[in-house]
Amino acid sequence: MEAQAVVNTGFLDKASMNRENARLGFCGAVFIMLKSALGAGLLNFPWAFSRAGGVHAAVTVEMFSLIFLISGLVILGYSSSISGQSTYQAVVGHICGPAIGKLCELCFVFNVFMICVAFLVILADQLKKLSISIHELITGSSGNEMPYHWYTDQRFTLFLVCLFVILPLSIPKEIWIQKYTSALGTVAATYLTVAIVIRYYTRTVPEGHLSPSYNSGQDGFLGFHLQCHPHNLLWLSGRDCNCHECSVAIYSSLENKKLSNWATISLSSMLICLVIYTLTGIYGYLTFGRNVAADVLMSYSGDDVLMILARLLFGVSIITIYPIALLLGRLVVQDPLLRHRETYETCIRVALTAVWILITLLIALFVPDISKVISIIGGISAFFIFVFPG
Secondary structure, three states: OHHHHHHHHHHHOOOOOOOOOOOEOHHHHHHHHHHHHOOHHHHHHHHHHHHHOOHHHHHHHHHHHHHHHHHHHHHHHHHHHHHOOOOHHHHHHHHHOHHHHHHHHHHHHHHHHHHHHHHHHHHHHHHHHHHHHHHHHHHOOOHHHOOOOHHHOHHHHHHHHHHHHHHHHHOOOOHHHHHHHHHHHHHHHHHHHHHHHHHHHHOOOOOOOOOOOOHHHOOOHHHHHHHOOHHHHHHHHHHHOOHHHHHHHHHHOEOOOOHHHHHHHHHHHHHHHHHHHHHHHHHHHHHHHHHOOOOHHHHOOOOOHHHHHHHHHHHHHHHHHHHHHHHHHHHHHHHHHHOOOHHHHHHHHHHHHHHHHHHHHHHHHHOOOOHHHHOOHHHHHHHHHHHOOO
């Protein structure tokens, strides 16, 4: 009982973990959590709303998922405190045993690696669409008529972005440094939501147009049972919400490791995330109904300046989340290498970062179809959200 009291006291009143790298405050933690959760799936949420059976069904699924998302984050923070571990996979290995820990490490590395590949594929796609939109805006001609230039090739542009932006952002050792870029990325992602809401209220509505959420009652109770596919929204949430993977690293970097503080951070970030995703899904779906494209920006006119800027800022948002995913995967690979080579930590970290970016870049550029591999990311992510915390 005394030992248990010591653990509880250390958790609630004073952090029992090493404070050497505890430099992350409340706002910084919220921004990193938000940026980890506001991924590429934000573009797909209006489409997911249409596939889920409309606004009411989709929001119901979101609220149901929110319970598990928040509870999982709190459980992981508590587990990190009582185990004294600072990474997700180390917490699982300490509490669930070495066998489950090794399984978690393998799933973890594969998951964050493929997430990084997916981010680069999506970023290349956004760069291509952005160049087409800018060409159409300047010349007034169709985007398909844009002449080819090597300097407008998205592969060349993606290489430059990786070399001069992503690589420098990914080298830092600690996750707390990402709070600055995470704040920028969160604002950039939020702009997409604001732009979609603005375009909904400024759109031209044809005479006799009926809101898609009430068309013939198809999205009501009957439509929910006949046409609803809520697993599409659950899969997208699992694929896109990667904050659980970085939650332990964030918690271990906190200045204040009280349970109440961590629970408030988890609740605040997930509620803000819920608002952003829900507004994007609702207004994107209400604007185009079931005709909404999987990439909602493709549903808008190519010469729409508001949406061109939204695509540009969304690319910035993707760039700021890549270093977080890389850092998490690098820790898994780096820890065994540093057990007997502590003095080479900087060299190993920089080398692993460069190799990680190079391999993901090559896969993103030259593998023609990774959709089948990316499609299972949501399933693997579900382990980190629902299974391992349980």
